Amino acid sequence: MSDRVSFTIDGTRVEAFRSQSIMDAAMESGVYIPRLCHVPGLDPWGSCRVCTVKVNGRFSTACTQPAMTGLTVENDTEELNDLRRDLVEMLFVGGNHFCMSCEKSGNCELQAMGYRLGITAPLHPYLHPDRDVDASHPDIMLDHNRCILCARCVRTSRDLDGKQVFDFVNRGSDRRIAIDPGARLKDSDADVTDRALDACPVGALLRKREGFRVPVGEREYDHVAIGEEDGVDPVSDLWDES
Amino acid sequence: MTQVKTEKVRIATTSLAGCFGCHMSLLDIDERILQLAELVEFHKSPVVDRKTFQERCAVGLIEGGCCNAENVETLRAFRDQCDILVSVGDCATMGGIPALRNLVPLEECLREAFLDGPSTVNPTGRPPDDPELPLLLDKVYPCHEVVRVDYHLPGCPPSADALWAALQALLTGAEPTLPYPLLKYD
Known part of the structure; x- marks a missing residue:
């Protein structure tokens, strides 16, 4: 076979x-x-x-x-992209995503997905959940307001960093990323060099003192849509053939 | 509906719970403002300082979300008097910076601002409660959670180019679309 x-x-x-x-x-x-x-x-x-x-x-x-x-x-397809639009809108209203004051803005995959799908405003009702910020670590910030529960930090810390710093607690809408029970980030093995920090698609896990280092206009998704970074631009494609 | 055909399109603008940054961005279209002045007549708008609607408008641009009863009243008047209503900027489309107070109970907000804040001097010992002041809403709401909104133009503020592109489309009756670099949430 x-x-x-x-x-x-x-x-x-x-x-x-x-x-x-x-x-x-x-x-x-x-x-x-x-x-x-x-x-x-x-x-x-x-x-x-x-x-x-x-x-x-x-x-x-x-x-x-x-x-x-x-x-x-x-x-x-239109059907699938409509569904994706709904999913991404729900991620926006389910957390507290204030792009205008977020260090990750312009480099954020959630935001970039909104741009790609052409979302001008999430139309589901905003939940504005009550979530914490863990700024206890000298070099790392964990902002639960921006977390989309993708588990990329959980998996990266466990499988690539060999540390298992993060995991989930609670269920449903109460689900969130956690360190050990009752512990804060400063009590953990988390280090500023951890690949888990790079794995976060949004501004939930950030290195301190690095925000806004790249000026507006030069950020990852300012001019190029997510998914088109390495791909062939369909317009250029047509030009090549002619 | 019969309407006397005028040469210029009447548009109305307002700033609700916003910072006037979106209006500033509109002024930032530079010399294109001369073109705009030929195309439109500003009706109820801070641009011409007209406070009430005397005539129906084709387009209403709303900056800011709703944080108090006066915002709601103004927004409803815009919905009544404008054929097309556009939420302009992040405050109108998602609440924006004023909506940060949604993460804290209103009472706690008022206590911090007017009673317990480290730099607060308030001999009355209570939050401002003059009957002239509009009542605060429990939360800050994006415009589309209060009235029907036809189009959303995000950005903090939307760039002058984004505003110009949207206005051009609206004034020519085209469906407003934005090229990728003009759709921004920041």
Whole structure:
């Protein structure tokens, strides 16, 4: 039995190894599937649901669904992008995301996803939850207001830093990132060099004294949409052919 | 609806719970303001200091969200009197900086501001309660949670180019869309 599989994403043929997810296969083939909690090199988590695609007509998260021969995957469709817009809007209203005063603004993946999906204002009612800021650590700030519970810090600290500084406590809308019970960041092994800090897609985990270092206009997503950083601009593509 | 056709489009603007930064950004369109002056007539707006609606307007630009009863009253008047209502800026679209008070109970806010603050001198011993003052709402609300809003133009403030692009589209009857670099939440 061949260890290669072949399927289509929006009609484009994609090759993959049998053990790969649809997301990994798409990334290797240069097909962008919007995502927030998935990062290459970490085990799939499947919590943000932004990578939801339709696999043979059924909704499924691309980061957790294995690639198989003969699958028909829909990705960049109006229906799916509408659903993604709703998901991202819910992330905005479910936390306290004040972009205008956030150090991560311009480099934030949640914000960039809002831009990419063309969200001008989240229309769900704002929850304005009561959340804490843990500024106890001399070099690191943990702002729960901005956390989207993607577990990227949890997984990076555990699997790449070998530390397991973070984990989740509580359930449902009370779920949040925590250090040990009752502990604050200063009581943990967290260090300013931890890769877990780079893993945060939003401004929840930040190195202190580094905010606003990059001027407006030069930030990661000021001019280029998320997902288009390494991709081929479709307009340039047409020019190349002519 | 029959309306006497005038040459210029009537627009109205206001600042609710905002900082007037969005109005400043509108002035920041530089020489294009001459073009704008040829296209539009400012009706109820701080630009011309007109306080009430005497005529219906084609476009209403709302800066700021709703933090008190007067904001709500003004916003409702804009919805009644404007064909197209646009939330301009982060305060109008999501509450913005004033909405930071939503993270703290109102009573605690008032106590900190007027009674217990480290630099507070307030011999009355109570928050300002003159009947002239509009009553605060329990929370700061984005405009679309109070009235129906047709378009949202985020940004803190939206850049002059973003405002110009949106106005151009609205004044020519086109669907306002923003090129990627002009859609910003900061």
